[in-house]
Amino acid sequence: MPHDLPKAYDPAAIEDHWAEYWVREKLFAQPTPKAAEQGEPFTILLPPPNVTGRLHMGHMLNQTEMDILVRWRRMTGRRALWLPGTDHAGIATQMMVERQLTSEGKTRQQLGREAFVERVWEWKHQTGGAILDQMKRLGASVDWQREYFTMDENLSVAVREAFVRLHEQGLIYRGAYIVNWCPRCQTAISDLEVVHEEQKGHLWEIRYPVIDAAGKDTGEFLSVATTRPETMLGDVAVAIHPEDERYLRLHGKKLRLPLVGREIPIILDEWVSRDFGTGAVKVTPAHDPNDFAMGERHHLPSINVMDDKGHINAEGGAYAGLDRYVARKRMVADLEEQGLLVGIKDHINNVGHCDRCKTVVEPRLSTQWFVKIQPLADKAKEAVRQKHIHFTPEMYEKTYFEWMENIHDWCISRQLWWGHRIPAWHCAQCHKITVARVDPTACAHCGSEKITQETDVLDTWFSSGLLPVSVFGWPNITAENRADFDAFYPTSLLVTGFDILFFWVARMIMLGCWFAEEVPMPDGSRRSLADSVPFREVYIHALVRDANREKMSKTKGNVLDPIEIVKTYGTDAVRFTLASMASPGTDIAFNIARTEGYRAFANKIWNAARFLFMNVDRAAEIGITVDPDVLGAMPAVGEDAPLEARWIVAELHATAAKVNQSLENYRYDDAANTIYQFFWGSFCDWYLEIVKLRLDFPMDGPESESASQQASKSTSRKAALTTLVSVFEASLRLLSPFMPFLTEEVWHAVYDGNPPAKSIALTSYPQANAGSVDEQALVRMHKLQSLISGIRTRRKELNVPEKVAVPVKILEWNSLTGGSEIVSENLSLVKKLAQISDIELLTNKLDNLAWTVALPTDIVVVYEALIDVPAERERLTKDIAKYEKGIAAAERQLGNEGFLAKAPANVVEGLKRQEAETRQLLEKARAALENLNEEK
Numbered sequence: 001m002p003h004d005l006p007k008a009y010d011p012a013a014i015e016d017h018w019a020e021y022w023v024r025e026k027l028f029a030q031p032t033p034k035a036a037e038q039g040e041p042f043t044i045l046l047p048p049p050n051v052t053g054r055l056h057m058g059h060m061l062n063q064t065e066m067d068i069l070v071r072w073r074r075m076t077g078r079r080a081l082w083l084p085g086t087d088h089a090g091i092a093t094q095m096m097v098e099r100q101l102t103s104e105g106k107t108r109q110q111l112g113r114e115a116f117v118e119r120v121w122e123w124k125h126q127t128g129g130a131i132l133d134q135m136k137r138l139g140a141s142v143d144w145q146r147e148y149f150t151m152d153e154n155l156s157v158a159v160r161e162a163f164v165r166l167h168e169q170g171l172i173y174r175g176a177y178i179v180n181w182c183p184r185c186q187t188a189i190s191d192l193e194v195v196h197e198e199q200k201g202h203l204w205e206i207r208y209p210v211i212d213a214a215g216k217d218t219g220e221f222l223s224v225a226t227t228r229p230e231t232m233l234g235d236v237a238v239a240i241h242p243e244d245e246r247y248l249r250l251h252g253k254k255l256r257l258p259l260v261g262r263e264i265p266i267i268l269d270e271w272v273s274r275d276f277g278t279g280a281v282k283v284t285p286a287h288d289p290n291d292f293a294m295g296e297r298h299h300l301p302s303i304n305v306m307d308d309k310g311h312i313n314a315e316g317g318a319y320a321g322l323d324r325y326v327a328r329k330r331m332v333a334d335l336e337e338q339g340l341l342v343g344i345k346d347h348i349n350n351v352g353h354c355d356r357c358k359t360v361v362e363p364r365l366s367t368q369w370f371v372k373i374q375p376l377a378d379k380a381k382e383a384v385r386q387k388h389i390h391f392t393p394e395m396y397e398k399t400y401f402e403w404m405e406n407i408h409d410w411c412i413s414r415q416l417w418w419g420h421r422i423p424a425w426h427c428a429q430c431h432k433i434t435v436a437r438v439d440p441t442a443c444a445h446c447g448s449e450k451i452t453q454e455t456d457v458l459d460t461w462f463s464s465g466l467l468p469v470s471v472f473g474w475p476n477i478t479a480e481n482r483a484d485f486d487a488f489y490p491t492s493l494l495v496t497g498f499d500i501l502f503f504w505v506a507r508m509i510m511l512g513c514w515f516a517e518e519v520p521m522p523d524g525s526r527r528s529l530a531d532s533v534p535f536r537e538v539y540i541h542a543l544v545r546d547a548n549r550e551k552m553s554k555t556k557g558n559v560l561d562p563i564e565i566v567k568t569y570g571t572d573a574v575r576f577t578l579a580s581m582a583s584p585g586t587d588i589a590f591n592i593a594r595t596e597g598y599r600a601f602a603n604k605i606w607n608a609a610r611f612l613f614m615n616v617d618r619a620a621e622i623g624i625t626v627d628p629d630v631l632g633a634m635p636a637v638g639e640d641a642p643l644e645a646r647w648i649v650a651e652l653h654a655t656a657a658k659v660n661q662s663l664e665n666y667r668y669d670d671a672a673n674t675i676y677q678f679f680w681g682s683f684c685d686w687y688l689e690i691v692k693l694r695l696d697f698p699m700d701g702p703e704s705e706s707a708s709q710q711a712s713k714s715t716s717r718k719a720a721l722t723t724l725v726s727v728f729e730a731s732l733r734l735l736s737p738f739m740p741f742l743t744e745e746v747w748h749a750v751y752d753g754n755p756p757a758k759s760i761a762l763t764s765y766p767q768a769n770a771g772s773v774d775e776q777a778l779v780r781m782h783k784l785q786s787l788i789s790g791i792r793t794r795r796k797e798l799n800v801p802e803k804v805a806v807p808v809k810i811l812e813w814n815s816l817t818g819g820s821e822i823v824s825e826n827l828s829l830v831k832k833l834a835q836i837s838d839i840e841l842l843t844n845k846l847d848n849l850a851w852t853v854a855l856p857t858d859i860v861v862v863y864e865a866l867i868d869v870p871a872e873r874e875r876l877t878k879d880i881a882k883y884e885k886g887i888a889a890a891e892r893q894l895g896n897e898g899f900l901a902k903a904p905a906n907v908v909e910g911l912k913r914q915e916a917e918t919r920q921l922l923e924k925a926r927a928a929l930e931n932l933n934e935e936k
């Protein structure tokens, strides 16, 4: 006997309890397998949120999608592992702790590197990773035993091994390079971390004096245009197009750099656009990537004029020490005073900003560490080209290739203190570099002990790019220590957002393929590219927008906090809202009204459970119980079972087939909506109503029934109760991945606290048995439903009070449909559900009675006393107009030869059939109106 559920569904009261239970009982732990053949794995890595992060709507969608798939796969018997962790997030975390220090009046420099890093760890231990606690509360079915942090000891070993190995393979080098420099964060940032924004700026035109061979002014000038005049301090040439006729006479001449006095050459380069500005461009290799390339082509020096903070350095002479923008102002004023400023024009600039702190990025030459990307990128492209990795939606495959075709060497060094410090040591004696797996005490080249470690740390994406291999034990894959790697690599699926397709997804493919290929297969054979990929499937999820389809942003103030919504409506309702709208490539317009609707859905299920339990209790009072063996499987009934039992079982099978199919295709929306229709529409609205009649428990308690009465009903009652409970139990399992909390609570109640497993999540997912969908039952029940709905509608139209039973007359629309047979077989059902006192089946056309149409049956509700003749006349007149309009439209189309020539035959057929049907309806409505007019 099931235990009592509280009267009202209160998500807050049940969700905390189960969330805590799932973690405490380690229900979703997937320990290292003992033998590789323990079922096909389903492995999925959680994209590690920043350790500083807080859950937002995007996470909520991403995690809901992952959890649905993981719970579903687990219930279908796969060895499911969802692996969580957090990212140390170099820039974000360092910035946050720096901000804390600022509020204490300190700087990280005052603390020193070691103390600062210690301080970050302290912060991490106290408050870091709060986002994972939020995930726990939301019931994510991850394996918490395997939780990692990208700075953990074992993962750091992997990072170091990857660096050293790439270095040994000649794929890591140091070089001077133009990087995007953030003067606030004081580090290089990757192209992907630069946000470009159009800004109103200026274009300054400056005259550079032309000088002769002796260095004397010729009195002639060459004008250049620039958007960053302060960088002219680092000019080493001015470039013109070799065929620019305006400047042919200046070929081979030199210029004197204003404000600085340096002599610089005029160079010829086809890259120069003759249409931009004056057609002459200053060349500043240390502060512009294009100029840097030009400098390389012409073997020009690079003069870096700024320090880490964006201040002019000693190279800037009189301007040394000034902030870049202060220097700009002063230099422009000085140029004007010297008569060298030609003019200032307004100009729209595309300015790069630091994604983290929004400071304007300064392109700047610096020495950085790089990964030579080409052999890695080629392999990564090959893996996708050979379909070892599949993208959903498929269009992202194209995006991936476009990016991989244009990929540059990857700058992996960052000038931060928080992160994996580069394992390279500089020698003060021979100036060579020692890269080592174990911290060296002496230079590997000259043996000097005067060595110091590189101060840069690695790009955060270098470590997260290694996760698919490192979380399963790489690089220490030994005979005794490879069960995890063998079982779970490659992972099955990655679910992530478009924004980190290149940051993370592409890097995982490059690093995963590169390093995993070196790991032999369990049998010692060589690993193929197909088995080296980090994941076999990538699902790129969409954006969650607000109800008006606007992107959520703090500036607009339309950001929804998922935790707040969960507090109001419960996790299950929020999850269901997201699922009901999630499909590949479609953004979600999150509307709270929908969440309210799904909160009501949860409530409906709760109430259905309470109704069901009440009936189970009543049955028990007269000795009828459900055999527990029938639960936990797919319900089945015999052909001789009542229609509603055959029908609900058939519906359940059909629903299960559709839901499984939808989830295979990432159609969360179809899956959720199918379950919703089944649970609310079929099970609650129809089946429960019917089964109540079938159980037919006496109103006044078991004593009011005689022993012989009870005995005669016993078999049918037991059958009805069994179908009711088993279909409900299976429905809970079907819904469980979508609404894990509610289903867990109710499922435990079904078993009255003695369930066959620790959680519904560990039971099996409903699968349709092949051939078990009883199509005939579906068709017959559908007819019965339209008949009953038709009578109900007609009763409403006639304002028949709800409790009053009325007689109806039913005429079959088409004798082939077998409608009257279905009615006669289910007479008592129809009578009760439609409040009918008497049913008369007619075989002839009706005469003078008001009637309505409910395909496939005509229904007459005999309730003349209450017919409001004028209202009825109005209704029929409206219907007639509607039918006439429909017929006219169909005639127009069918008379259009162009249409007939082009339209497919079945469309034309359909249209003709529809027209014929409408004509019949019109005829009937006209006849009815005539009857009405005669009657009055």
Ligand SMILES: [Zn+2]
Binding pocket: 182, 183, 184, 185, 186, 354, 355, 356, 357, 358, 359
């Ligand atoms: Zn910054």
Ligand SMILES: [Zn+2]
Binding pocket: 427, 428, 429, 430, 431, 432, 443, 444, 445, 446, 447, 448
């Ligand atoms: Zn040395």
